[in-house]
Amino acid sequence: SDHVAIAIDGPAASGKSTLARQLAAKLDLIMVNSGEMYRAVTWKVLQDGIDPKDAEAVIAALVEMDIECSVAEGRSVVRLDGRRTGDELRSEAVNGSVSAVAAIPEVRNRLVEMQRGFLEFGNVIMEGRDIGTVVFPDTPFKIYLDADAGVRAGRRVAVGEVDSVEDRDREDSRRKTAPLQVAAGAAILDTSGHTIESGTEAALELLREQG
Ligand code: C5P
Numbered sequence: 001s002d003h004v005a006i007a008i009d010g011p012a013a014s015g016k017s018t019l020a021r022q023l024a025a026k027l028d029l030i031m032v033n034s035g036e037m038y039r040a041v042t043w044k045v046l047q048d049g050i051d052p053k054d055a056e057a058v059i060a061a062l063v064e065m066d067i068e069c070s071v072a073e074g075r076s077v078v079r080l081d082g083r084r085t086g087d088e089l090r091s092e093a094v095n096g097s098v099s100a101v102a103a104i105p106e107v108r109n110r111l112v113e114m115q116r117g118f119l120e121f122g123n124v125i126m127e128g129r130d131i132g133t134v135v136f137p138d139t140p141f142k143i144y145l146d147a148d149a150g151v152r153a154g155r156r157v158a159v160g161e162v163d164s165v166e167d168r169d170r171e172d173s174r175r176k177t178a179p180l181q182v183a184a185g186a187a188i189l190d191t192s193g194h195t196i197e198s199g200t201e202a203a204l205e206l207l208r209e210q211g
Contacts, residue, residue, distance in 0.1 A: 010145035132183030
């Protein structure tokens with residue numbers, strides 16, 4: 001398709017979702033949260049009583065899993081067994097297990113294919129860990145977001161998520177398949193000193209330079 005993808009990657013609490021929402025509104029893009037897809041698989045695995053560290057069992061469950069993605073009101077929606085997912089994907093149980101599930105190559109293969117499929121619906125802005133490196137390596141529009149540890153810690157507290165985040169970042173950065181890293185051609189944007197508005201302006205400027 002001739003649709004365009006903007007890739008936003010970075011660690012937890014770096015401001016990806018906030019920036020993606022702002023840019024999606026300004027540029028009329030479909031906002032896709034790839035983390036929700038990894039969270040949905042993890043939630044289902046836990047629901048079925050499967051050990052998320054047992055890769056073979058997770059893969060067996062994945063084969064049977066009825067997971068679907070679509071677009072509603074300009075953003076991605078994930079369905080499990082036909083039902084729309086919601087806040088349950090943000091539970092501490094999911095936070096604590098999602099990195100193990102996301103490290104399994106078979107899980108990533110299935111979800112990456114679904115993620116690429118969003119381009120059929122229109123121009124997208126997709127946030128995650130491997131969007132610029134793996135999902136859309138050929139897009140010229142890539143931003144790697146970061147923020148200093150103190151700022152990120154404050155944001156985690158604000159969303160009620162403290163303990164698991166550092167472990168997740170470490171696991172997401174060290175895994176063999178599609179680790180979190182700065183993509184070739186990505187512009188690095190540190191949001192520490194930015195407000196939402198100034199960070200969005202800075203990102204727009206970087207995207208203009210990349211186009
Ligand atoms: O973005 P969010 O923090 O909700 O993502 C949850 C988890 O999903 C991450 O910690 C990571 O393990 C996994 N993830 C991933 N690749 C992506 C997006 C998320 O591995 N593109």
